[in-house]
Amino acid sequence: MMADWDAIILGAGAAGMMCAAVAGQRGRRVLLVDHADQPGKKILISGGGRCNFTNIDTAADRYLSANPHFAKSALGRYGAQDFIALVDSYGIAWHEKTLGQLFCDGSAKQIVAMLEEECAKGGVTMALGQPIADVAHGDGLYRVTVGGVEHRAPALVLATGGPSIPKMGATGFAYDVARQFGLSIIQPRPALVPFTLGADEALFQALSGVSADVIVRWNKVRFREAALFTHRGLSGPAMLQISSYWQHRTPIHVDFLPDHDADWLIEAKRERPRASLRKVVAQALTERLADALLERAGVQGEMGNLSDKALRQLGARLHDWSFAPTGTEGYAKAEVTVGGIATAGLSSRTMEASKVPGLYAIGEAVDVTGWLGGYNFQWAWASGWAAAQAV
Template sequence: MADHDVIILGAGAAGMMCAAVAGQRGRQVLLADHADAPGKKILISGGGRCNFTNLHTAPDRYLSANPHFAKSALGRYGAQDFIALVERYGIAWHEKTLGQLFCDGSARQIVAMLVEECARGGVTMALGRPVSDIAHGDGLYRVRLGDTEHRAPALVLATGGPSIPKMGATGFAYDVARQFGLAVVQPRPALVPFTLGPDELLFQSLSGVSADVAVRWNKTRFREAALFTHRGLSGPAMLQISSYWQHRTAIQVDFLPDRPADWLLAQKRDRPRTSLRRVLGQALTERLADTLLERIGVQGEVGNLSDRTLRQVAARLSDWPFTPSGTEGYAKAEVTVGGIATAGLSSRTMEATKAPGLYAIGEAVDVTGWLGGYNFQWAWASGWAAGQAV
């Protein structure tokens, strides 16, 4: 005998969205989480203001072994749908940059809205209750929370990935997926700062310096701020490219993305008596210019340097290679690339083809968005899709 229509594991963004949608369709929903309060990762997102979606959401801004998988859910529940929900609750918001939407107030407003949406759907919440066992038989999923067994014909995995373990994040969803015969694409940290090795020690002196750069890895390019840290490279540009980067490969940084190739020759014509250090210090910052010039090994007044030398300096500054020694790992990663393989899921309903009644949504799935609200939009869209189907 089932005591619920659906059990959802994980009271984060995707889980609460799914629970609210299913509950408001008349389903008896149990939403369980090992944490004692819902939406803990939402609360720390966006500096506490929750970058809850992005106006430019499109499938090509997501990484997945199947780049087409996200199209269906994102197409049926888009940024405007979530904005309409936010506005229905009177939550004030603003666009920061590049289509990123934030609460004017606090991320707590988004959590409170989702909790209220769950209440409207009559969702039962079981918080502070870790899962001790999951089994399946006679068409029912049996989930043991502490000493109590709950049964339902549908089970939704919404427990996210292993990023930010201090929030209690684990690879739990992958273990359950494997238990029911689903494949898992090797997970790795994403939207994560890089570390630099001892040969790049020179750049440690720049800790705290930021610059507007273009960063490239293979054919992927981002134009945003980069930040030097005492361990390596961070800032939006670096977090973005980290999702694509592969170990033991270089990233290329353009420190002067707005300058034409021969801009130093123009400086030589216009201000020949000015030192190269001063010219670069005005284009970048003095600390950054000094460090880059120290590595290049060119000094002097621009009028005394050959055109060829100036071209080489400009070329080096526009295509500077860094080979990171690694990343700061899951502890600092905002999300996880990889996860439950989309090949075994329906893109329309998020249901596992091999295990009827089992669904996977949100970050647990091998769909990872860019920085800037894209991962929340995937949580809302995949949660909505499963909530319509369970």
Template sequence: MAEALQNYDAIVLGAGGAGLMCAAVAGQRGRRVLVVDHSDEPGRKILISGGGRCNFTNIHAAPDRYISANPHFMKSALGRYTPDDFIALVDAYGIAWHEKTLGQLFCDGSARQIVALLMDECAKGGVAFAFGDAIAAVDHADGRFRVTHGGRVSEAPALVVATGGPSIPKIGATGFAYDLARRFGLKIVEPRPALVPLTLGGDEVLFRSLSGVATEVVAQAGKGRFREAALFTHKGLSGPAILQASSYWRHGEPVGIDFLPDAPTGWALAAKRERPRATLRSLLSAMLPDRLAETLAERVNLPGDLANLPDKGLADVERRLGDWRFHPSGTEGFAKAEVTIGGISTDGLSSRTMEARAVPGLYAIGEAVDVTGWLGGYNFQWAWASGWAAGQAL
């Protein structure tokens, strides 16, 4: 038999970064808040992020580093809660941090420090928690939301959907947010894996033999162009440059790789003049990991000394190595995706409050929404900013 009805000002579904931030902000504003999560502990995605050190924000966070069907939607929240704001919170807790590369900020210690910070902020606001509670039902009538969870029934005039997307199902991620949003008439932008390794098939399978080889490249897919490391795997391509490009990649499209981003125009012809007895293989080995150089030289198939190779052939090699086209067979899916692109359409939400226009009191934040950041702390900054925006509005 279910327990007596419990009343709150707001119920937050999901104890990830966005949900905890929202609950803390609303709680400290005097709202009675309940956070419900089917996991036994909060912040599971935070705990595994950044190799366990949590890449908690990026100092370069700006709207143009996010992907959404509406490229303007995230401007309000990101503008009102900035990386500096979260850094100030981290500093207030005495958590040591460092910048790794490209504006990425990590804890010196453990990601658990970020979860502890958020839980402490929630405690300051008197936030109640229901961990390990599966959500059995969500009902809405007379301007109130009723959530049945773990044998209990809780009710509030505001409901915040902060259950994320389906990426990394091994930590309990599901498409729950989408099912709930559809029930309330909100549209969904087709979800797909993002920040995810790409797979190679067909005659590109031979590149899998390079598993473990990494090199700095410029990777391009669609409008995305990123200079970072690429890593060959036993399934295809990974590494930061590839994960970034994957968010812009669509099935059937190529991914362009510049294997020699620092090589000047005309480098092959210059080498022919300066080292006529060298081979293309030895030339590439001086600039790339040996196994990669060997494979690329085989694919280009220009054997012999540089002196005996036609200028046109060498110019073609330059062009190919500067924009080597891979045709991925797919991705490694949600199981390996760090985040989800797509989700609850921003068309039905207020960019200032994250509230659904057609359903007063219903909010959606974090990864559940169709806003996806680049690799490197951007998605956490969206979690903090969107959670803060909703928490201010509750």
């Protein structure tokens, strides 16, 4: 059995469905293949089931890549407003949460249904729930064997994502196919992922469930968002953001009091000399967090009995508290993958491999990783749209 197409797209996630829909509506005969039995599985669990589908502040400097300029072309030609217009055309209600993040009022299912409808408008054929047995190339055609049928097309699009969230069926399949055709891979690692802390910081496990508004810093990168203590370490948006940049065996620095100036404890001592240090710090931080930090810092007592020097040192430490993560919770808890198919071998305009005509890579499979907050979806839409113009 054989079947011929204009393009075969591997992976029916955000990027693959977008690419298939747009290419199909351009008159291309498209086959969309996925080993999962339904499309858009990662979309359905995103944003707590409400799908943070884009970010209105999208810009190339919000992405990590070996080539920081690579994302500019696609993002510039298909921006957040373009996807919002598509969502609006389906009457899907949405709201802005914080920091430019847009979510469905209802359910992520609406975004998947919209993409399915867009694929249907383009006459896209889906082959779901069957593993890809073989991918080969010869005589200018890519051959993909699915369920005993060999499909052929002059264009093959890799859109199977990265290895994050393996319980959803995610694998490094795209990397294997890319390597098969001689493309290089930037070493992948988990990103947007919680940190683990070691036994020497076990004190903080007692804070599981406590969150605080912080500035977290690693080298010159900083984010101000909520941090959350867990029974294994540190999570919350601030920690997920910095995890994408963090390198093993390096510390991260947390400012627990971003709205207080350096000498606030000395001023508090002048105003309330009889108050306990614990009470003053707890009013700024919550009792459980104050207790843990003061215990670790080894400072206690009435404000009036503490020297200005001791208070100044404590204030500095609360503004620049160092944690040494032992690692992260890995791909199981990572929202995305940093690294992937090297951009050096791809056209930033079409996503086509420069040395392998007809082979394209889009979405998370590529070495372009966005910040938390809808940026990775916007890259999926933009890179999928760009490839769809070319296949």
